[in-house]
Amino acid sequence: xxxxxxxxxxxxxxxxxxxxxxxxxxxxxxxxxxxxxxxxxxxxxxxxxxxxxxxxxxxxxxxxxxxxxxxxxxxxxxxxxxxxxxxxxxxxxxxxxxxxxxxxxxxxxxxxxxxxxxxxxxxxxxxxxxxxxxxxxxxxxxxxxxxxxxxxxxxxxxxxxxxxxxxxxxxxxxxxxxxxxxxxxxxxxxxxxxxxxxxxxxxxxxxxxxxxxxxxxxxxxxxxxxxxxxxxxxxxxxxxxxxxxxxxxxxxxxxxxxxxxxxxxxxxxxxxxxxxxxxxxxxxxxxxxxxxxxxxxxxxxxxxxxxxxxxxxxxxxxxxxxxxxxxxxxxxxxxxxxxxxxxxxxxxxxxxxxxxxxxxxxxxxxxxxxxxxxxxxxxxxxxxxxxxxxxxxxxxxxxxxxxxxxxxxxxxxxxxxxxxxxxxxxxxxxxxxxxxxxxxxxxxxxxxxxxxxxxxxxxxxxxxxxxxxxxxxxxxxxxxxxxxxxxxxxxxxxxxxxxxxxxxxxxxxxxxxxxxxxxxxxxxxxxxxxxxxxxxxxxxxxxxxxxxxxxxxxxxxxxxxxxxxxxxxxxxxxxxxxxxxxxxxxxxxxxxxxxxxxxxxxxxxxxxxxxxxxxxxxxxxxxxxxxxxxxxxxxxxxxxxxxxxxxxxxxxxxxxxxxxxxxxxxxxxxxxxxxxxxxxxxxxxxxxxxxxxxxxxxxxxxxxxxxxxxxxxxxxxxxxxxxxxxxxxxxxxxxxxxxxxxxxxxxxxxxxxxxxxxxxxxxxxxxxxxxxxxxxxxxxxxxxxxxxxxxxxxxxxxxxxxxxxxxxxxxxxxxxxxxxxxxxxxxxxxxxxxxxxxxxxxxxxxxxxxxxxxxxxx
Numbered sequence: 001x002x003x004x005x006x007x008x009x010x011x012x013x014x015x016x017x018x019x020x021x022x023x024x025x026x027x028x029x030x031x032x033x034x035x036x037x038x039x040x041x042x043x044x045x046x047x048x049x050x051x052x053x054x055x056x057x058x059x060x061x062x063x064x065x066x067x068x069x070x071x072x073x074x075x076x077x078x079x080x081x082x083x084x085x086x087x088x089x090x091x092x093x094x095x096x097x098x099x100x101x102x103x104x105x106x107x108x109x110x111x112x113x114x115x116x117x118x119x120x121x122x123x124x125x126x127x128x129x130x131x132x133x134x135x136x137x138x139x140x141x142x143x144x145x146x147x148x149x150x151x152x153x154x155x156x157x158x159x160x161x162x163x164x165x166x167x168x169x170x171x172x173x174x175x176x177x178x179x180x181x182x183x184x185x186x187x188x189x190x191x192x193x194x195x196x197x198x199x200x201x202x203x204x205x206x207x208x209x210x211x212x213x214x215x216x217x218x219x220x221x222x223x224x225x226x227x228x229x230x231x232x233x234x235x236x237x238x239x240x241x242x243x244x245x246x247x248x249x250x251x252x253x254x255x256x257x258x259x260x261x262x263x264x265x266x267x268x269x270x271x272x273x274x275x276x277x278x279x280x281x282x283x284x285x286x287x288x289x290x291x292x293x294x295x296x297x298x299x300x301x302x303x304x305x306x307x308x309x310x311x312x313x314x315x316x317x318x319x320x321x322x323x324x325x326x327x328x329x330x331x332x333x334x335x336x337x338x339x340x341x342x343x344x345x346x347x348x349x350x351x352x353x354x355x356x357x358x359x360x361x362x363x364x365x366x367x368x369x370x371x372x373x374x375x376x377x378x379x380x381x382x383x384x385x386x387x388x389x390x391x392x393x394x395x396x397x398x399x400x401x402x403x404x405x406x407x408x409x410x411x412x413x414x415x416x417x418x419x420x421x422x423x424x425x426x427x428x429x430x431x432x433x434x435x436x437x438x439x440x441x442x443x444x445x446x447x448x449x450x451x452x453x454x455x456x457x458x459x460x461x462x463x464x465x466x467x468x469x470x471x472x473x474x475x476x477x478x479x480x481x482x483x484x485x486x487x488x489x490x491x492x493x494x495x496x497x498x499x500x501x502x503x504x505x506x507x508x509x510x511x512x513x514x515x516x517x518x519x520x521x522x523x524x525x526x527x528x529x530x531x532x533x534x535x536x537x538x539x540x541x542x543x544x545x546x547x548x549x550x551x552x553x554x555x556x557x558x559x560x561x562x563x564x565x566x567x568x569x570x571x572x573x574x575x576x577x578x579x580x581x582x583x584x585x586x587x588x589x590x591x592x593x594x595x596x597x598x599x600x601x602x603x604x605x606x607x608x609x610x611x612x613x614x615x616x617x618x619x620x621x622x623x624x625x626x627x628x629x630x631x632x633x634x635x636x637x638x639x640x641x642x643x644x645x646x647x648x649x650x651x652x653x654x655x656x657x658x659x660x661x662x663x664x665x666x667x668x669x670x671x672x673x674x675x676x677x678x679x680x681x682x683x684x685x686x687x688x689x690x691x692x693x694x695x696x697x698x699x700x701x702x703x704x705x706x707x708x709x710x711x712x713x714x715x716x717x718x719x720x721x722x723x724x725x726x727x728x729x730x731x732x733x734x735x736x737x738x739x740x741x742x743x744x745x746x747x748x749x750x751x752x753x754x755x756x757x758x759x760x761x762x763x764x765x766x767x768x769x770x771x772x773x774x775x776x777x778x779x780x781x782x783x784x785x786x787x788x789x790x791x792x793x794x795x796x797x798x799x800x801x802x803x804x805x806x807x808x809x810x811x812x813x814x815x816x817x818x819x820x821x822x823x824x825x826x827x828x829x830x831x832x833x834x835x836x837x838x839x840x841x842x843x844x845x846x847x848x849x850x851x852x853x854x855x856x857x858x
Contacts, residue, residue: 004084006059006133007374008314011144014056018142020149021045022181025139028156029194030175033124035115037063037103042140044100044149048092055090059136059143060102061112067101084136100140108756109795110263112137113192116756118260120220120722125195127259127274129267132315133375135187143187146313146421150181151190164193164216166270168253182270183250184419186311191269193257200227204238209248211238214255220722221258221280230256233294236339237301240332246411250309250418256297260723261758263797264382265296268303268325275300282724283693286653288608291333291341298329305414313421315378319368320424322382323390326352327398330391343569347608349543350573352388354612357548357581359384360452362842363482364835368393369424369447376832379796392546393446399493399544400442401435409434442491449488451479453547455518455539457496457555470528472496472518472539474547482838492518496525497541497571498534507567513541535562538571549578560596564603573609580616583624586849589857590625593617594633598640607653614641614661622770623812623843624850629858638665642674650687659688663697672707692720696728703732704769727762734766737775742767746779749802750786757797764805773810780808780816784823791833803833807840812847820844 028039040062048054061084065077070091080087086100106115106126112134116125128138135141155163155177163169163177166185170178182190197216204211213234215227234256242248251271262276279293302325312321330352333344341347359365364383368390372378398406409431417426424447428439454475460468472494476487498512511534514527536555540547551559559575566572579596582588588596597613604610621633641662648655666672675698677683678690690698699716702708710733717729734745745767749760768776783806791799808816820841824834 004059005374005376006143008316008372011146011314014142014144015146017048017050017054017056018147019047019049020142020147021047022150022152023139023141024152024154026154027138027192029126030156030158032106032115032126032161032194033158035106035124037105038113040100040102040104040139042098042100042102044098044140044142046096046098046142046149048094048096050092053090054092056088056092057085058088058098058100058140059084059133060086060100060140061134061137062102062104064103065100066103067099069099071096071098086140098140102140104138107137107795108261109798110261110757111795111797114259114261116260116723118218118220118723119726120218121196123196125197125218125260127193127257127262128191128269129263129274130188130190130269131267132188132378135190138192141187145186145188145311145315148184148186148311148419148421150184152181153177153179153190153192155179155192155194157194161194161196162199162216164191164197164214164255164257164272166191166251166272168212185270185308189268189270189308189311191267191272191274193259193272193274197257198222198225200225202227202231204235204249204254206239211249212253214253215258216255217258217277217280218260221277221282224280224282225258226281229290230297233297234301236336237298237329237332240336241302241305241328244328244407244410245305245414247305247309247414247418249304251304254301254304256300261756263757266300268300268307270304270308273300278724282722283691284656284689285693286607286611286657287340288347288611288653291344291347291608294341295329295333295344295347298332299325302328302332309419310414310417311421313423314372315375315381316370316372317422317424318372318378318381319370319386319390320427322387323368323394326387326391327394343606345543346569346573346606348391349570349577350606350609350612353392353543353546354577354580355384356388356392356546357384357452357577358584360389360450361480362839363480364839365450365480365483367448367450367485376830380800380832380835389546395543396446396493396545397431397439397442400491401431401437401439405435406431445488445490449490450483450485451476451487453488453490453492454550455492455494455547456550457537457539457552458522459533459537459552459554461533465533467528467531467533470525472523472525474518474521474523480842489520492540492545492547494518494539494545494547495541496528497536497538498528499536499538499566499571500534501562501565502567505567506565508536508562508565508571509567510541510571515544518545538574540574541571543570543574548581549574550582551575551578560599562600563596564600569606569609572604573606576609576613583616583620584846584850586846586853590620590850590854591629591633591857593620594637598636602644607657610654611657614657614664618661618664620850623810623847624854626851626855626858629854634665634667638662638667638671641665642671645685645688651689652687655685655688656694659685659694660697663694663701666701667705672702672705675702676707692725696720696725696732700728700732700735700766703766704735704737704771706737708732709736723758727758730759730762731766734763735769737769737772739775742772742775742779746782749806750782750790753794753798757801760798761801761805764801768805768810770810776808777811779806780811780819783808784819784827787823787837788827788829788833791829799833800836803836804840807837809840809843812844812851814848816844817841817848 022045024043026041065081068075136143165179166182167179198219199216202213255272258277266275306324307321330344333341413430456473458471495515499508500511539549583593645658713732
């Protein structure tokens with residue numbers, strides 16, 4: 001990671017020594033249209049608890065430091081500034097004023113102050129992204145979350161531009177924007193967004209409260225900005241969160257800024273949330289995309305309280321920050337009376353939890369409350385455990401203590417710690433008081449241990465089908481090789497659903513629900529003894545707990561025939577997830593998983609589940625199927641996608657989803673002819689709008705199979721000369737099945753550092769094609785020859801894209817494992833890079849096991 005790697009110990013020492021009062025930050029961005037560097041002047045006021053003569057350091061990443069003035073004394077930058085730190089020598093008094101004048105650099109990596117030029121209007125657009133340690137790229141700062149302060153920004157910008165920050169936007173004078181100081185917040189949630197952005201404004205008003213709302217995007221996206229829908233979700237969030245948290249929104253305005261080339265989904269800058277502008281939809285998307293966008297909007301809004309108002313002391317509580325926002329955003333979607341997505345827990349079970357289960361079975365699995373020793377640790381910890389497992393466990397905690405008691409504890413927590421920093425124990429202590437539950441043992445087993453449990457029903461019946469005994473067996477499988485810790489049995493609060501097939505409707509309906517605590521290895525459920533055995537017994541119904549669930553043999557056989565017949569979407573999603581998990585665990589052959597999907601997907605009404613099944617089937621066939629049967633399974637699947645495309649309701653979300661699924665694996669001459677015909681308009685499918693984004697899906701597939709070359713790709717780019725079009729064209733060029741195309745793509749990513757983050761991601765996405773294993777085989781050795789050097793030289797986001805994206809995941813062989821092991825043993829990578837490569841290796845190892853299982857099932 002470029003820049004000195006701050007350790008937790010250093011942060012603790014600095015926090016004991018310093019109390020930071022305020023920052024005044026003056027930036028001259030008047031040359032932003034041309035790029036290069038900009039003048040940054042920071043004045044920071046802070047107190048020192050020790051006697052005179054203490055020493056410390058402040059963080060800064062900058063090409064040049066011109067001046068350092070401490071308490072009126074000029075200091076020598078050449079002596080004090082090195083790498084990413086300015087040493088503050090033993091001159092610190094009780095009250096200190098530090099002034100630093102530097103030249104800082106614009107970036108194209110999505111870190112620090114990112115600069116992007118829109119090809120539509122050739123205007124530059126800037127935004128900051130500071131989490132985890134990148135405020136130091138823009139101004140001198142004590143870069144750790146527990147040294148909160150007020151921040152006053154003054155920014156000079158080009159004529160006609162707008163500047164947005166955490167405080168309300170002032171009227172500029174001579175293109176200088178002087179913002180009022182913020183409340184006390186952490187460095188990483190400060191923000192600046194600068195450029196000729198388009199904006200729409202509104203207000204949230206209720207019971208005398210009035211909060212200005214703003215939505216921003218580039219002018220080239222303005223025609224696609226559905227601001228009314230975004231404001232609607234935002235207002236629902238304000239209503240629900242303020243009621244549940246019993247604490248008024250803590251900042252003076254709330255802006256949401258859709259910005260280009262954003263690495264994450266969004267960022268919770270206080271009062272100025274940045275969001276990836278792919279969420280401004282240029283073409284028709286399914287309702288699942290709107291649901292995901294709404295969850296992102298609500299997630300960031302929840303952070304205004306949990307994360308911004310009250311902030312973690314150190315990054316080991318990052319999980320709580322992200323998990324709380326995830327849990328409450330989905331709870332809001334499910335519970336708000338005007339929500340479009342009351343089924344949001346189905347989406348959570350289908351997507352977020354499958355991510356968590358996958359992450360928790362990697363060699364890098366870790367306790368939810370991870371041990372974060374330094375910045376390297378936290379930068380690779382934005383994972384499925386930090387977000388999805390943590391949110392799953394919070395949902396379990398709500399079931400354990402009661403929803404009313406949970407939010408009563410949260411309310412007390414916000415009131416006690418507003419604008420301060422906390423540890424997990426502060427929240428748990430508040431919840432213990434409101435619930436009366438002792439959470440110490442719960443916390444130890446759920447938050448301080450790694451790994452996943454498996455719940456299985458054990459049912460015995462008599463000759464007449466009457467249940468004589470029912471128990472739930474809990475297993476704690478061994479942790480993956482290389483993972484730290486021991487398997488742990490945990491307390492689970494779950495529901496057991498008993499389902500029968502209704503003769504009149506043909507639907508599987510819940511006949512009875514039993515909620516109970518599962519403790520230890522075997523938990524008896526005497527309530528079921530003496531009743532006739534139901535058609536399906538579903539453990540963890542309503543998805544209250546976090547565990548892998550297995551169906552008993554009789555329920556599995558029934559579900560195989562009737563999975564699509566569940567009346568409700570959530571039990572369907574739980575069964576789909578269980579089947580997918582069994583496929584990944586080599587307990588269900590890929591061919592059988594495909595048969596299960598094909599038998600039930602036509603009845604699946606939840607479009608998000610349908611699209612997940614599309615992705616999972618493709619992945620299963622390409623990585624988990626026995627190589628000898630892969631082509632036959634792909635043919636069977638692609639034929640099915642085309643049949644569903646033709647039969648889907650005209651103009652429906654399902655029709656669009658099936659069109660994308662068909663394009664992803666189209667392979668026969670006739671199928672590829674259809675893609676070309678749909679592109680040139682010589683054939684149509686009623687209701688299917690072959691719009692900009694769908695066209696690129698077709699073009700990229702035709703390029704991958706060699707039908708389209710540079711001329712056709714360039715022609716499509718002429719139709720869509722936008723930033724998105726540029727990315728799509730880069731993907732199409734890199735996907736072509738020629739040695740020259742692969743060499744060109746590889747060189748642009750590995751041998752040069754000029755590509756912006758989003759374009760590099762697009763090239764990597766095109767480069768790796770499962771159809772092209774033989775063509776890409778020689779790049780395995782090339783990857784191991786360069787990955788450590790790239791990691792050491794590039795910024796974190798850029799290096800991680802390369803380390804993960806170019807790993808030879810599709811080369812599923814023992815040879816790949818051996819080469820990986822040899823590299824891990826000899827290259828001496830740091831902990832972060834070792835983790836990423838080890839996770840990728842685990843994917844190959846899992847695929848080998850699944851392929852063997854699929855071959856054995858033939």
